[in-house]
Amino acid sequence: xxxxxxxxxxxxxxxxxxxxxxxxxxxxxxxxxxxxxxxxxxxxxxxxxxxxxxxxxxxxxxxxxxxxxxxxxxxxxxxxxxxxxxxxxxxxxxxxxxxxxxxxxxxxx
Amino acid sequence: xxxxxxxxxxxxxxxxxxxxxxxxxxxxxxxxxxxxxxxxxxxxxxxxxxxxxxxxxxxxxxxxxxxxxxxxxxxxxxxxxxxxxxxxxxxxxxxxxxxxxxxxxxxxxxxxxxxxxxxxxxxxxxxxxxxxxxxxxxxxxxxxxxxxxxxxxxxxxxxxxxxxxxxxxxxxxxxxxxxxxxxxxxxxxxxxxxxxxxxxxxxxxxxxxxxxxxxxxxxxxxxxxxxxxxxxxxxxxxxxxxxxxxxxxxxxxxxxxxxxxxxxxxxxxxxxxxxxxxxxxxxxxxxxxxxxxxxxxxxxxxxxxxxxxxxxxxxxxxxxxxxxxxxxxxxxxxxxxxxxxxxxxxxxxxxx
Numbered sequence: 001x002x003x004x005x006x007x008x009x010x011x012x013x014x015x016x017x018x019x020x021x022x023x024x025x026x027x028x029x030x031x032x033x034x035x036x037x038x039x040x041x042x043x044x045x046x047x048x049x050x051x052x053x054x055x056x057x058x059x060x061x062x063x064x065x066x067x068x069x070x071x072x073x074x075x076x077x078x079x080x081x082x083x084x085x086x087x088x089x090x091x092x093x094x095x096x097x098x099x100x101x102x103x104x105x106x107x108x109x
Numbered sequence: 110x111x112x113x114x115x116x117x118x119x120x121x122x123x124x125x126x127x128x129x130x131x132x133x134x135x136x137x138x139x140x141x142x143x144x145x146x147x148x149x150x151x152x153x154x155x156x157x158x159x160x161x162x163x164x165x166x167x168x169x170x171x172x173x174x175x176x177x178x179x180x181x182x183x184x185x186x187x188x189x190x191x192x193x194x195x196x197x198x199x200x201x202x203x204x205x206x207x208x209x210x211x212x213x214x215x216x217x218x219x220x221x222x223x224x225x226x227x228x229x230x231x232x233x234x235x236x237x238x239x240x241x242x243x244x245x246x247x248x249x250x251x252x253x254x255x256x257x258x259x260x261x262x263x264x265x266x267x268x269x270x271x272x273x274x275x276x277x278x279x280x281x282x283x284x285x286x287x288x289x290x291x292x293x294x295x296x297x298x299x300x301x302x303x304x305x306x307x308x309x310x311x312x313x314x315x316x317x318x319x320x321x322x323x324x325x326x327x328x329x330x331x332x333x334x335x336x337x338x339x340x341x342x343x344x345x346x347x348x349x350x351x352x353x354x355x356x357x358x359x360x361x362x363x364x365x366x367x368x369x370x371x372x373x374x375x376x377x378x379x380x381x382x383x384x385x386x387x388x389x390x391x392x393x394x395x396x397x398x399x400x401x402x403x404x405x406x407x408x409x410x411x412x413x414x415x416x417x418x419x420x421x422x423x424x425x426x427x428x429x430x431x432x433x434x435x436x437x438x439x440x441x442x443x444x445x446x447x448x449x450x451x452x453x454x455x456x457x458x459x460x461x
Binding site for chain 1 (some may be wrong): 150154228267269290291294318334357358360361376
């Protein structure tokens with residue numbers, strides 16, 4: 001198992017290229033938290049249950065991502081600043097397919 | 110004025126368990142919570158979700174954990190101020206604290222334990238231009254008293270349970286109910302969705318989907334909203350209404366506690382791990398709201414922190430009393446309501 005490189009643009013517009021492990025059962029929201037790219041308390045509030053949208057991000061690269069669950073879809077229907085490429089970071093598991101993924105964190109709301 | 114020994118801010122699992130540990134030391138507790146019910150995130154965000162890391166419970170639903178905690182602390186008769194947010198704290202001359210809520214309720218205690226989780230849950234406000242100007246002038250994010258809406262034209266926005274349930278309820282109260290949601294699909298209990306469907310069919314709820322409220326109009330008070338309805342061609346609808354109620358769920362904010370002079374780091378309150386006291390003696394912080402090297406935001410860690418906090422609080426209140434921790438199996442549990450639980454005594458009886 002190896003790490004993949006992911007580019008994350010934080011809420012201030014700064015781009016960070018980080019190594020994300022594929023063998024730690026982590027999701028994108030947890031990667032953002034582990035690198036402290038958004039202040040604690042402003043991301044992953046529900047802990048990763050697709051119930052708060054605090055980890056909403058815009059997917060900028062054309063990677064094939066896992067399909068949205070009904071929970072994620074419904075949560076995004078109630079979130080703010082939603083775009084066509086919005087996803088919840090907590091629902092994106094880090095796998096080897098995500099090498100080179102580029103995302104931008106949605107504004108805090 | 111409400112007087113107690115330990116004033117707990119936040120009625121989540123950590124705050125609730127603190128009542129038990131304080132009760133064993135014969136200390137009384139009162140809890141304040143911004144939500145209308147006890148349980149914090151467990152009740153508000155995920156009551157039907159299982160938790161697997163509560164010691165002794167291979168699996169427990171968050172809502173059941175709260176119910177069990179309420180049962181466990183019942184004998185210690187905690188007081189509750191629910192639906193109010195702790196706003197200000199003041200140290201009085203006698204060294205005790207005065208905590209006042211947003212509704213003006215005053216609480217006095219020698220010890221304050223902040224068990225505030227991620228903060229108090231505030232409604233998520235949609236990003237609509239000038240919405241602040243119309244707050245309390247036709248825009249409300251909560252429904253406190255549905256009677257306010259009798260014979261008025263109400264528009265609710267949102268796609269979750271509260272949007273559905275209030276639309277159903279107000280259909281019999283308001284003169285006109287309109288429900289606006291960004292999708293055609295709603296996320297809610299099946300019978301709520303079906304009920305809205307039948308009310309729509311008989312014309313008691315006016316449903317506009319997929320659509321979004323994008324603007325507000327009116328001078329001095331809300332008179333109409335601008336709705337953007339998507340379809341093959343987007344359509345702009347201007348709808349005259351008296352009240353606009355956006356119901357987009359709640360999000361926690363640390364809120365006024367951040368201004369209490371406590372040391373804050375990463376949106377959490379710094380504490381000493383000796384007894385989880387903050388930089389202000391007599392004010393403690395336990396559970397998800399605190400931070401220290403190695404902190405883990407787990408319910409089970411909150412229980413531990415609550416237990417040590419109570420021991421320290423006892424010493425602060427009674428500096429001269431000698432005390433030795435006693436196992437509940439040995440000492441039993443004596444409630445303030447006169448109840449007494451204790452381990453059954455072994456029987457000494459001869460066998461013929």
